[in-house]
Amino acid sequence: MASSLPPPPGDLMPSAEAGLESMEGLALDTVISRAGARPAAALACASKRLRAAVADDSVWRRFCADDLGLDAPVDPDGRPLPSFQVAYKVWLESFGMYPLPLVKRVKEFWSSMKSWLSENFPEAFKTLCKGVSEAQLKSAEDDLGFKLPMPTKLLYRFCNAQLPFSDNDDANKRISTYGLIGGYAFYDHWANVHLSPLEQIVEETKEFYRGFPDVFYGRNLIVVATSWFHPKTFLLNCSNGELYVGTNHLPDGEMLPCVPKASIKPTDNDFPQDGLLLWLEEHLRRLKSGMIKTRMLFKSRYISLYPEAPPSCTSAVTNGVKVRASAVFVPEYPKTVRRQERCMYTYSIRMSVPEACMLGGVYYSSCQLFSRHWTIRSRDRAVCEANGEGVIGKYPVLSVGKDEFVYESCTPLPEGPGSVEGSFSFVPGKYVLILIEVYLWLSHPEGKPFEVMVAPFPLEVPEYIF
Missing domain, CATH: 3.40.1580.10 (SMI1/KNR4-like)
Structure with a gap:
């Protein structure tokens, strides 16, 4: 082992070697451990007693932990080795050209x-x-x-x-x-x-x-x-x-x-x-x-970059309906369009009824989304107001204890930072949408429509882009 580890600059002085020779047990082990692997290898060449002290595998256990983060004597492929001293030598032979x-x-x-x-x-x-x-x-x-x-x-x-x-x-x-x-x-x-x-x-x-x-x-x-x-x-x-x-x-x-x-x-x-x-x-x-997690896309799992924790992900509860929202900067869209700077963001909205939908003192086991309203701001200035029915062509029904309804959309922003806030219009109970000519009508709602707030969530170019 000693020959595979070059000694530190300058040989140990005879007086220092003599001082180490006079040390006992724990004191000597402490000095060797604090000296480091390369000085320890040099000490092993000084005398039989120091060679025996350096050969103690507990010393090399510490060197492996401190220098390499090893908690077991294994090689770089995870195969077991007979000792920590051997492990240190094998790792040094493989990675000694790096700090x-x-x-x-x-x-x-x-x-x-x-x-x-x-x-x-x-x-x-x-x-x-x-x-x-x-x-x-x-x-x-x-x-x-x-x-x-x-x-x-x-x-x-x-x-x-x-x-x-x-x-x-x-x-x-x-x-x-x-x-x-x-x-x-x-x-x-x-x-x-x-x-x-x-x-x-x-x-x-x-x-x-x-x-x-x-x-x-x-x-x-x-x-x-x-x-x-x-x-x-x-x-x-x-x-x-x-x-x-x-x-x-x-x-x-x-x-x-x-x-x-x-x-x-x-x-x-x-x-x-x-x-x-x-x-x-x-x-x-x-x-x-837990800032980002895995989700399902069709039938496959993937790592979703939409933030799942504050402050990037906001949450609000209105009449028992919970809405979580967050956005991701989309770097692949052109940054410069017609000589104007703009950014593209995709946002994810997650809606659920954790316990019950409550309206006017009456509890409902479900409610259905009918319309949405968005306000998009850039540097605290409203740059877009958007209203429409449904979300991505759907009118989801939220039921107590069921999984979140999740949908994603996108919005450009002329300059940042910015934010999005808004609300959804829900009707208690489960109803049927009837198309008459070009209009949608509600059939058999169980209560009056109510607004569910979406807490403002940020639109900003992050320091780390993924």
């Missing part, structure tokens, strides 16, 4: 992400691929013609992202909603973003260079994530570590930054962090906190 704090950070990210997926989204967990080797990374860099950022390389050493899309449409459809990043669906616009494996990165990046040479030339951009449905592309600048998402004007070079620039430190020796690592860590934080 160990970064190795630990990336390892803990993937361990936590896989744990969340395994418990909450096993379908997506099954699409994750085994990590690549240094040789495969070197081959990819040779094909691309430039180096990948250190954090990105480590991300792919631990996990080669998700299964690549193929020429088999049936196979693609099976995994199409299992994107690690997730997405949204409104009207005929679907976006679900998958993290690309290394081989797909190289292939799609070359295609982009051929298709958009003016955008890519000299910028060392790679395609790191894409959507199977509506085109949505995330690109990493390997020179400065910045992550971008392309709009529909990507052929003209229109891209939006996805991560706060001030957080990116691509050249820090101890804790380099590029946009991709920061982006994935923030995504995991939102998943673990």
